[in-house]
Amino acid sequence: MQVNTLILGAGITGLSTAYHLETLGITDYLLLEKDAAPGGLCKSEHRQGFTFDHSGHLLHLHTPYALETFKTLLGSNLHCLTRRAVLYTQGVQMPFPFQAHLGYLPPEIRQECLDEARRAPALPPNPSFKDWCLSAFGKGVYKYFLRPYNTKLWGVDPADMTAEWCGEFIPRPNLEQMQASTHPQEKTGLGYNAHFYYPLKGGCQALTDALAAHVQNLRLNTPVTRLDLASRTAWAGNTPITFKHLVSTLPLPALLKLTGVEALHKLAKQLSCTGINVLNIAAKKPFNGFHWAYFPDRQEPFFRVGVQSSFSPYVAPEGTSSFYVELPSSFAQTPQGAQQVLSRLAQKGIIEEKDVLFYFWQTLPYAYVVYRPQRAQTVLQAQTLLKQYGILLAGRYGRWEYSFIERGFLQGKEAAAALQKEQE
Numbered sequence: 001m002q003v004n005t006l007i008l009g010a011g012i013t014g015l016s017t018a019y020h021l022e023t024l025g026i027t028d029y030l031l032l033e034k035d036a037a038p039g040g041l042c043k044s045e046h047r048q049g050f051t052f053d054h055s056g057h058l059l060h061l062h063t064p065y066a067l068e069t070f071k072t073l074l075g076s077n078l079h080c081l082t083r084r085a086v087l088y089t090q091g092v093q094m095p096f097p098f099q100a101h102l103g104y105l106p107p108e109i110r111q112e113c114l115d116e117a118r119r120a121p122a123l124p125p126n127p128s129f130k131d132w133c134l135s136a137f138g139k140g141v142y143k144y145f146l147r148p149y150n151t152k153l154w155g156v157d158p159a160d161m162t163a164e165w166c167g168e169f170i171p172r173p174n175l176e177q178m179q180a181s182t183h184p185q186e187k188t189g190l191g192y193n194a195h196f197y198y199p200l201k202g203g204c205q206a207l208t209d210a211l212a213a214h215v216q217n218l219r220l221n222t223p224v225t226r227l228d229l230a231s232r233t234a235w236a237g238n239t240p241i242t243f244k245h246l247v248s249t250l251p252l253p254a255l256l257k258l259t260g261v262e263a264l265h266k267l268a269k270q271l272s273c274t275g276i277n278v279l280n281i282a283a284k285k286p287f288n289g290f291h292w293a294y295f296p297d298r299q300e301p302f303f304r305v306g307v308q309s310s311f312s313p314y315v316a317p318e319g320t321s322s323f324y325v326e327l328p329s330s331f332a333q334t335p336q337g338a339q340q341v342l343s344r345l346a347q348k349g350i351i352e353e354k355d356v357l358f359y360f361w362q363t364l365p366y367a368y369v370v371y372r373p374q375r376a377q378t379v380l381q382a383q384t385l386l387k388q389y390g391i392l393l394a395g396r397y398g399r400w401e402y403s404f405i406e407r408g409f410l411q412g413k414e415a416a417a418a419l420q421k422e423q424e
């Protein structure tokens with residue numbers, strides 16, 4: 001089999017690449033997906049009248065193009081929400097972000113955070129994530145929130161990560177704003193996710209389905225098992241497919257290993273990520289508190305709990321609620337593990353154990369790319385080498401970065417435009 005463009009992976013980025021090729025009138029492409037359904041992380045599961053994503057998948061749309069396209073794709077099935085996010089720490093529940101709501105903390109911790117913010121050091125060259133946090137907020141905010149929360153999330157100490165990714169994602173009130181937050185008063189509108197969009201019906205999968213409806217040449221249940229760079233051939237099982245161009249949205253280390261090239265295997269070994277385990281819970285009582293909550297403290301096994309049913313009235317039966325609990329991949333997916341989570345949630349007054357209808361686990365082996373110091377150079381080396389063989393990288397895991405749905409969608413658009421240029 002021969003195609004002009006082979007696209008690997010039908011998550012949001014691969015689907016977007018195919019969608020935009022079709023928009024440009026290019027149909028000589030093939031999109032291969034190993035799973036039985038498209039969507040990658042943007043799939044939803046339907047159980048007993050409940051819809052669950054693969055942990056919460058909200059639409060943070062910051063570009064007019066993505067917003068307009070998603071509105072066209074989803075029509076009246078898209079609605080906009082204003083974030084209600086909180087933190088549970090130091091015995092209090094406070095609004096997110098921590099650094100803008102110091103007035104909710106016990107007085108001695110609030111004072112320590114403020115004193116340290118005033119003494120915050122300058123940002124050194126090539127800062128680690130720890131350096132960035134200390135410089136932005138001082139030692140107190142780092143000690144009480146940023147270090148414990150991020151160590152749980154990434155599985156590594158912030159001192160061992162770079163700060164390349166964080167500027168865009170961590171709300172950064174200045175010293176005056178932090179000082180002004182000494183009384184409990186909620187500040188809204190901070191951060192990239194202060195507002196978000198979500199489909200009314202169908203969960204995040206509704207977006208996947210709407211995109212996939214415009215994609216003709218999608219092959220499901222078709223894992224790519226080998227890639228020969230010199231002959232520009234990919235194997236789907238025993239079927240060789242030759243291509244002129246290839247867009248890969250596969251996790252970069254997995255793609256590099258498919259080539260069988262020793263030097264690329266070595267690069268793959270330098271890239272690391274964390275997986276997460278998600279416990280999804282359906283409950284027979286409504287919950288009208290937060291959309292999601294952060295749990296930095298060590299005694300809580302989870303780092304974030306989201307309320308799926310708060311994103312739309314149509315993803316859970318009336319009078320019920322549904323939750324996703326995000327845990328490190330080392331957390332055991334056992335009945336005892338679930339029991340531990342449920343009793344911590346009950347202790348916080350979030351769900352009572354007797355109200356649980358059912359729960360189930362999900363495993364996300366690729367969740368957060370770890371920004372080790374060698375990541376940027378390794379990705380660049382791989383990208384440069386693969387480009388010589390007509391291979392473009394796109395998506396959160398394709399480019400091995402911290403990213404989100406909108407960016408993957410836009411990278412698919414860029415890839416399609418680059419391919420169109422090649423054909424001119």
Ligand SMILES: Cc1cc2nc3c(=O)[nH]c(=O)nc-3n(C[C@H](O)[C@H](O)[C@H](O)COP(=O)(O)OP(=O)(O)OC[C@H]3O[C@@H](n4cnc5c(N)ncnc54)[C@H](O)[C@@H]3O)c2cc1C
Nearest residue numbers: 009011012013034040041057058223224367395396404405
């Ligand atoms: C816990 C968590 C929460 C998140 N929450 C949000 C959120 O609220 N909002 C947001 O915007 N973003 C969120 N994200 C990020 C978002 O999920 C990703 O940016 C986006 O889904 C990535 O899409 P993708 O198509 O690039 O990759 P993927 O979704 O990973 O798709 C890659 C596809 O490749 C397929 N594949 C893999 N190997 C092969 C093979 N050998 N052959 C063929 N196919 C293969 C996979 O099956 C998959 O379908 C979250 C991510 C995580 C981990």
